[in-house]
Amino acid sequence: MATELPDIPKLHEALQLATLKCSERCVYQGAKWAAELLTSMAPLPATPTGELPPAYLHPLSTNKTEAALEAQEFSQYLLAKSYFDVKEYDRCSHVLEKCLSRKAVFLHLYSKYIAGEKRKDEASEMVLGPLDGAGTQNKEISYIMSVLQPKVDRKDGEKLSEDESFLAWLYGICLLKQKNETAARDALISSVIAYPYNWSAWQDLASTVDSLQDLNNILQRLPNNIMSNLFVLSTNQELYQTTEPIHSQLTDLLVIFPTSSWLKTQRALLYYHARDFEEADQIFDSLLAVDPYRLDYLDHYSNILYVME
Amino acid sequence: MATELPDIPKLHEALQLATLKCSERCVYQGAKWAAELLTSMAPLPATPTGELPPAYLHPLSTNKTEAALEAQEFSQYLLAKSYFDVKEYDRCSHVLEKCLSRKAVFLHLYSKYIAGEKRKDEASEMVLGPLDGAGTQNKEISYIMSVLQPKVDRKDGEKLSEDESFLAWLYGICLLKQKNETAARDALISSVIAYPYNWSAWQDLASTVDSLQDLNNILQRLPNNIMSNLFVLSTNQELYQTTEPIHSQLTDLLVIFPTSSWLKTQRALLYYHARDFEEADQIFDSLLAVDPYRLDYLDHYSNILYVME
Missing domain, CATH: 1.25.40 (Serine Threonine Protein Phosphatase 5, Tetratricopeptide repeat)
Known part of the structure; x- marks a missing residue:
C-alpha cells in the first residue's frame, strides 16, 4: 500500500477534530494519539489575528438531525461528561439513559462498559493467583x-x-x-x-x-488513506516485518509527521526486531531527551538497555 | 443578603459556559457542580432547529489578545489536555511550558500542582501511622x-x-x-x-x-449575585445556622433550581443540624430514588440512618 500524500491543512484540521471528537466521547487514549500526531506536523502558517481554527467549534455532527439532537441534549451531555471525568461512570451512564443523539448513546454505553470493567477488575482482585480471576466477566x-x-x-x-x-x-x-x-x-x-x-x-x-x-x-x-497507512506500518512492525519497503514507508510518513515520537518508536522497534540494538537505543535515547516524561514503550527501551549491557 | 433574581436564559448560558470553562481547564469537580446546577433548572424552550446553544462554541477568551494566543496554541493545548486525561500530569505540564495564553499557563501550573500532590501522597504512604506523613509537602x-x-x-x-x-x-x-x-x-x-x-x-x-x-x-x-448567594447559604449551613432566614433563602433559590440535589441536600443538612432527623431522612431518601448512583453526602445520610435506629 503506497503512502497516500494528504492535503496538509486538511489533515491538520482532521487531527484537531479527531482529538476533540475522541475527547468529547471520553475516549482519552484515542485523543492522546491524535493530538501527538497533530503536534508532530510542521506548524501551519499563522492564521490572521482573530480567525479561529476551523476545529474550534465543538465538532457537531454534520448530519442535521443528529446536530439538532446534540444541541437539545447538550446540558445532559455536559453533566454526564463531568461525571465521567470524576470517575462516576454509572452515574454518567444513567444521566444519558433517555438521550437519542448517537454521541450521547455512545457515552451512555461506553461509561457503562468502563463501569463494568472496573467491577470485573475489583471482583477478580478478591481471589488470589494469576489465573483465578480469568472467569470473571464484564456483566x-x-x-x-x-x-x-x-x-x-x-x-x-x-x-x-x-x-x-x-x-x-x-x-x-x-x-x-x-x-x-x-x-x-x-x-x-x-x-x-x-x-x-x-x-x-x-x-x-x-x-x-x-x-x-x-x-x-x-x-x-x-x-487507502493516511490512517490505514499508519495501521499497516505498525501491524507489520508487530509482525516483525523488518523489510526495506516497511522502512521506506516509514520514511515517507516521517515527511508528513517529522517529529512524531510514535513513528520514531516504530523505527526503533523495527531495529530492535532486527537485533540492531545500537540504532534502536539511539532513537529511544533521543526521544527521551525531547520528552523526558514519556512512558510509552519504556518497557521496550529497558529491554534494549538490558540486552546491550 | 437577598437572593438576586437572575435572567434565566443568561444564567443557563453562564452555567453551560462554566461547565465548559472548568472542563477545558481540567477542573472537573467545578465542572460537575456547574453541570448539576445547570440541569436542575427548568429546561429552556427549544431553540429553532439547527440553532446552536450560544455556549456550543469553545469558550474562547473575550479578550482579543488572549483569544489570538489561545487559537495559536490550540494544538499544544489539545495535546496537554489529552495527557492530563490519561493522568500523565508532568507531561501535560511540560508540553505547555512555553505557552503564553492564560488558559495554557493555568493548565501548565495546575497539572504540575496535581503531579506534586500525587507525589506527596505517594511519599506519605511509604511511612506508617496516621501522622507520619504530615510533614510531606507538595514540592x-x-x-x-x-x-x-x-x-x-x-x-x-x-x-x-x-x-x-x-x-x-x-x-x-x-x-x-x-x-x-x-x-x-x-x-x-x-x-x-x-x-x-x-x-x-x-x-x-x-x-x-x-x-x-x-x-x-x-x-x-x-x-451580590447568584453565586455569592449560594456561597452564603452553604457557609451558613456549615456554621449550623439553622434559622428561618436561611430556610427562606433556600426556598428562594429552589425556585430558580427546582430539582437541584445540592440545594435539597443543604435543606437536609439544616434539618440534620437542628436534629430533625425525620425530615432530613425523607429528603435524602427522595434524592437517592431520583439519582441511585449518587455518592455525594452519603456519609451524612448514613449518620442520620444510624442515629434514627
Whole structure:
C-alpha cells in the first residue's frame, strides 16, 4: 500500500477534530494519539489575528438531525461528561439513559462498559493467583450489545455514518471480549471505514491480526488513506516485518509527521526486531531527551538497555 | 443578603459556559457542580432547529489578545489536555511550558500542582501511622507561586480578568497549603469576583471561614449575585445556622433550581443540624430514588440512618 500524500491543512484540521471528537466521547487514549500526531506536523502558517481554527467549534455532527439532537441534549451531555471525568461512570451512564443523539448513546454505553470493567477488575482482585480471576466477566456487555446490535450491524452492507463509527467500535470491543474475533473484525473494519481518525479502533483491529495473511485479508477491505497507512506500518512492525519497503514507508510518513515520537518508536522497534540494538537505543535515547516524561514503550527501551549491557 | 433574581436564559448560558470553562481547564469537580446546577433548572424552550446553544462554541477568551494566543496554541493545548486525561500530569505540564495564553499557563501550573500532590501522597504512604506523613509537602508549590505571584497579586487593587480568575484560584490554593489564610482569602476573593462560576474557588474560600464574623467580613467584599448567594447559604449551613432566614433563602433559590440535589441536600443538612432527623431522612431518601448512583453526602445520610435506629 503506497503512502497516500494528504492535503496538509486538511489533515491538520482532521487531527484537531479527531482529538476533540475522541475527547468529547471520553475516549482519552484515542485523543492522546491524535493530538501527538497533530503536534508532530510542521506548524501551519499563522492564521490572521482573530480567525479561529476551523476545529474550534465543538465538532457537531454534520448530519442535521443528529446536530439538532446534540444541541437539545447538550446540558445532559455536559453533566454526564463531568461525571465521567470524576470517575462516576454509572452515574454518567444513567444521566444519558433517555438521550437519542448517537454521541450521547455512545457515552451512555461506553461509561457503562468502563463501569463494568472496573467491577470485573475489583471482583477478580478478591481471589488470589494469576489465573483465578480469568472467569470473571464484564456483566454489562450483554446489555450494551443488545442496544448496539440493531444500530450498527448492517446486513445490507450499507456504510455507517461518522457518528455511528464510535458505536461500531464499542460493538467490536464487546465482540472481542466474547472471543468472537470474526464478527469483531467486521465491526471494527466498518468503524474505521466510517471514521478513520479513532486510533483506538485501529488498535483493536490490530489485535485480531495474527499473521501476514490476516493482515492481507483485512487490507483488501480497507481504503487507502493516511490512517490505514499508519495501521499497516505498525501491524507489520508487530509482525516483525523488518523489510526495506516497511522502512521506506516509514520514511515517507516521517515527511508528513517529522517529529512524531510514535513513528520514531516504530523505527526503533523495527531495529530492535532486527537485533540492531545500537540504532534502536539511539532513537529511544533521543526521544527521551525531547520528552523526558514519556512512558510509552519504556518497557521496550529497558529491554534494549538490558540486552546491550 | 437577598437572593438576586437572575435572567434565566443568561444564567443557563453562564452555567453551560462554566461547565465548559472548568472542563477545558481540567477542573472537573467545578465542572460537575456547574453541570448539576445547570440541569436542575427548568429546561429552556427549544431553540429553532439547527440553532446552536450560544455556549456550543469553545469558550474562547473575550479578550482579543488572549483569544489570538489561545487559537495559536490550540494544538499544544489539545495535546496537554489529552495527557492530563490519561493522568500523565508532568507531561501535560511540560508540553505547555512555553505557552503564553492564560488558559495554557493555568493548565501548565495546575497539572504540575496535581503531579506534586500525587507525589506527596505517594511519599506519605511509604511511612506508617496516621501522622507520619504530615510533614510531606507538595514540592511544586514554590515554583507555581513564583510564576503566579506577579500575574495575580495586584497591589493596586485592580480587578482581575475572567482568564486570570483561575490563576488567582490556584494561587489561593497554594497559599492555603502554606497555611497563609489571610493572603489565601484575598486571592480567592479576587478570583470569585473576576469569575463567579468556578465553585471550586468558592469552596476553598469557605474553608477559610471559621465563624459568622469571618463570613460577615468576607461578605462585605463580595458582590451580590447568584453565586455569592449560594456561597452564603452553604457557609451558613456549615456554621449550623439553622434559622428561618436561611430556610427562606433556600426556598428562594429552589425556585430558580427546582430539582437541584445540592440545594435539597443543604435543606437536609439544616434539618440534620437542628436534629430533625425525620425530615432530613425523607429528603435524602427522595434524592437517592431520583439519582441511585449518587455518592455525594452519603456519609451524612448514613449518620442520620444510624442515629434514627
